[in-house]
Amino acid sequence: MAQEAHGALHDLLAVRGVTRRDFLKYCGSVAAMLGLSETMAPQIAAALEAAPKLMPALWLNGGSCTGCTESIAQVDTPDVATIVLDYLSFEYFETIMAAAGSWAEKNITKRAEEGGYILIYEGSVMTGQDGYTLFVGGGPENEGAKKGTEILAEAAKNAAAVIAVGSCAVDGGWIYGYPNASEATGVAAFLQKEGIKTPVVNMPTCPVNPEWVVAMVVQLLIVADRDPAKFLEVTPMVKRTYTDAVTGEKVGLLMPKAIYGQTIHDNCPRRGHFENGEFVTELGSKEEAMGYCLYKVGCKGPQTFTQCPVTRWNRRASWCVESGAPCIGCGGLNWVDNNAPFLKRTSDIRIGDTGVQAGTIGAAVGAVAAAGLVLHGIGMKAAGRIGDGPPMEEMKAYDRKRLAKKGGDK
Amino acid sequence: MAGHPHYREAHPLIFVITHWINLICMVMLAFSGFYIHYPFFDGFMGVARGMHFVAMYVVIINLTFRIIAAFFVKTAQSLDSREVDLDIKNWLPQEKNRHQFFETVKYYLFLRKEGVISAKYGSLQKIAYLATIPLTYLQAYTGFAIYGPTMDWGFFSGGLDLVGGPMNMRIIHYLGMWVFILFTMVHAYLANIYNFAPSKLIFLWKETVPEGKH
Numbered sequence: 001m002a003q004e005a006h007g008a009l010h011d012l013l014a015v016r017g018v019t020r021r022d023f024l025k026y027c028g029s030v031a032a033m034l035g036l037s038e039t040m041a042p043q044i045a046a047a048l049e050a051a052p053k054l055m056p057a058l059w060l061n062g063g064s065c066t067g068c069t070e071s072i073a074q075v076d077t078p079d080v081a082t083i084v085l086d087y088l089s090f091e092y093f094e095t096i097m098a099a100a101g102s103w104a105e106k107n108i109t110k111r112a113e114e115g116g117y118i119l120i121y122e123g124s125v126m127t128g129q130d131g132y133t134l135f136v137g138g139g140p141e142n143e144g145a146k147k148g149t150e151i152l153a154e155a156a157k158n159a160a161a162v163i164a165v166g167s168c169a170v171d172g173g174w175i176y177g178y179p180n181a182s183e184a185t186g187v188a189a190f191l192q193k194e195g196i197k198t199p200v201v202n203m204p205t206c207p208v209n210p211e212w213v214v215a216m217v218v219q220l221l222i223v224a225d226r227d228p229a230k231f232l233e234v235t236p237m238v239k240r241t242y243t244d245a246v247t248g249e250k251v252g253l254l255m256p257k258a259i260y261g262q263t264i265h266d267n268c269p270r271r272g273h274f275e276n277g278e279f280v281t282e283l284g285s286k287e288e289a290m291g292y293c294l295y296k297v298g299c300k301g302p303q304t305f306t307q308c309p310v311t312r313w314n315r316r317a318s319w320c321v322e323s324g325a326p327c328i329g330c331g332g333l334n335w336v337d338n339n340a341p342f343l344k345r346t347s348d349i350r351i352g353d354t355g356v357q358a359g360t361i362g363a364a365v366g367a368v369a370a371a372g373l374v375l376h377g378i379g380m381k382a383a384g385r386i387g388d389g390p391p392m393e394e395m396k397a398y399d400r401k402r403l404a405k406k407g408g409d410k
Numbered sequence: 411m412a413g414h415p416h417y418r419e420a421h422p423l424i425f426v427i428t429h430w431i432n433l434i435c436m437v438m439l440a441f442s443g444f445y446i447h448y449p450f451f452d453g454f455m456g457v458a459r460g461m462h463f464v465a466m467y468v469v470i471i472n473l474t475f476r477i478i479a480a481f482f483v484k485t486a487q488s489l490d491s492r493e494v495d496l497d498i499k500n501w502l503p504q505e506k507n508r509h510q511f512f513e514t515v516k517y518y519l520f521l522r523k524e525g526v527i528s529a530k531y532g533s534l535q536k537i538a539y540l541a542t543i544p545l546t547y548l549q550a551y552t553g554f555a556i557y558g559p560t561m562d563w564g565f566f567s568g569g570l571d572l573v574g575g576p577m578n579m580r581i582i583h584y585l586g587m588w589v590f591i592l593f594t595m596v597h598a599y600l601a602n603i604y605n606f607a608p609s610k611l612i613f614l615w616k617e618t619v620p621e622g623k624h
């Protein structure tokens with residue numbers, strides 16, 4: 001680990017050939033993400049560069065496609081995000097670490113005993129099959145063999161904070177979607193169930209946007225002086241409460257407000273066309289190229305709370321809606337069930353194993369009612385009630401019966 | 411019902427007005443609602459949303475006013491009388507409707523011939539009208555829960571959590587519209603099936619008085 005006068009990051013940047021200008025520019029966009037003025041960029045840069053030591057971190061993969069790692073570890077060319085993340089000293093990172101076998105597993109145990117680290121968790125927590133998933137150490141009979149859920153519990157217990165990256169870690173993500181055969185759940189729900197009190201910061205989208213992770217790391221290291229308690233205190237959070245179907249826990253998910261506080265629809269560049277009533281009806285059409293709104297082809301932007309339009313994706317090149325595809329709501333909770341079919345405006349209502357659109361239900365019930373009323377009207381006509389109405393009873397049926405009974409008694 | 415008189419005392423002018431306001435708002439809300447659900451022609455989204463947002467406040471104020479007025483305005487308690495009492499009594503259970511619920515159901519299912527004795531509103535009718543009150547407020551609740559400026563309020567975000575997020579809330583709001591459409595279909599059908607005297611009264615405030623009555 002480089003710990004000279006310039007600090008660790010300076011060297012990392014130099015080695016990767018990132019110019020000071022690029023770095024400053026990047027710090028400016030990080031500042032914007034944190035809700036700070038861009039004039040803070042030099043301070044952020046200086047603080048990052050001067051910071052003397054790296055922060056220990058563990059990166060665990062749960063039930064995941066490793067897309068979040070892919071999204072972050074863009075190794076082909078040096079990217080500032082990757083380098084800033086290098087500022088965390090990962091002592092365990094399955095996909096990219098050199099260590100293997102029991103040696104690697106010991107890194108977790110050792111770090112968990114020493115404390116003073118943050119845990120980044122990617123992927124869902126798979127509680128199905130008695131937890132015999134993500135199993136390490138050969139068979140259960142082997143010494144040191146552990147279930148995936150045990151590793152998470154061990155690593156989370158002593159961590160200063162857990163960052164759940166990607167929707168899978170947040171609430172189970174697409175794996176949580178119907179029928180959820182692996183009984184996947186989110187980190188926060190799982191830890192709450194296990195009685196582990198370590199705070200969890202949730203960062204959904206599928207995969208997680210690397211810039212947001214960087215923003216949070218900067219927030220932790222600079223604004224909060226590497227103190228996770230202070231981090232939670234100084235970072236405005238939104239709390240999204242949901243009841244997890246797997247653990248039955250009612251969970252309040254903390255998400256950084258600067259990133260997850262507003263809908264995509266609030267900040268979308270196509271929003272003007274939405275208000276004008278100019279819509280894309282077919283993907284690949286002229287309207288799509290003209291930047292018309294994607295509402296009719298199923299855009300879930302109005303229900304999805306992320307800063308995608310502001311931060312954008314793939315090194316800030318573009319993002320789903322800008323590139324002409326409707327937002328599929330990957331940053332929402334239970335996002336597949338709540339947003340599929342992706343090209344329809346509303347999600348399906350599931351009746352048994354089939355999905356039905358609300359519009360179909362409404363139209364069907366309305367048509368049945370209309371037919372029923374027509375039939376009833378024909379009946380009313382046949383019964384001769386139309387015009388002046390039916391002949392009226394002289395006395396209520398109830399009273400008639402009672403009278404008759406009384407009469408019978410006599 | 412049977413060729414009975416339709417006196418103004420049944421629906422004083424103020425309630426003719428509240429009914430008009432409600433009807434106009436409901437048509438606007440349902441039309442703009444259909445459009446917001448799926449814009450079936452171009453160029454109208456801004457107007458549709460504006461229309462929806464105006465009408466939603468009006469409909470809530472109108473309904474709330476209608477409820478309060480029930481405690482102050484006097485209306486007829488009976489179809490063939492001009493005698494009035496506080497309107498709220500027409501909304502609470504009345505002696506005239508006792509034991510008549512199943513008889514009314516039987517009547518509409520053609521299981522009996524004669525019309526049933528009832529107060530100004532029959533028992534089924536009263537239940538249906540009363541149901542529009544919680545329904546409208548529920549629709550307002552689900553509406554504000556998907557409305558940007560209010561969805562973060564604890565009162566609404568709690569509901570969002572309960573139903574599993576804003577998408578589900580929108581679907582509930584949308585299905586709520588269909589409940590109103592069903593109500594209105596049945597309501598308009600029953601109001602006009604015998605003759606147009608009830609509509610003349612509630613819309614034009616015109617009395618229909620059979621011969622021999624006054």
Ligand code: HEM
Nearest residue numbers: 439440443444446447466550553554556557580584587590
């Ligand atoms: C009474 C108070 C009401 C409030 C506060 C309210 C509010 C809203 C809001 C905020 C939206 C979303 C608009 C947008 O995001 O652009 C909406 C949509 C809608 N509203 Fe209402 N509304 C109310 C009543 C009604 C009524 C009475 C009906 C039907 C008769 C109705 C039918 C609809 C429909 C169908 C949608 C579209 C839902 C979708 O598929 O996304 N609303 N309403």
Ligand code: HEM
Nearest residue numbers: 420425429432433436539542590594597598601608609612
């Ligand atoms: C096609 C549209 C409509 C027609 C033809 C219509 C007709 C009528 C008539 C004739 C009455 C008087 C009933 C009587 O005295 O027997 C009435 C009352 C009433 N209607 Fe409607 N109506 C319509 C739409 C609606 C809608 C959309 C609603 C609510 C969602 C509604 C709610 C009521 C209520 C609550 C009353 C009781 C009036 C009061 O005492 O304030 N109506 N309507």
Ligand code: SF4
Nearest residue numbers: 268271293294299301
């Ligand atoms: S493309 Fe999506 S997010 Fe953008 S304005 Fe249209 S509906 Fe909203």
Ligand code: SF4
Nearest residue numbers: 308320327328330331
């Ligand atoms: S725009 Fe929607 S689908 Fe695309 S990354 Fe953002 S939340 Fe996910």
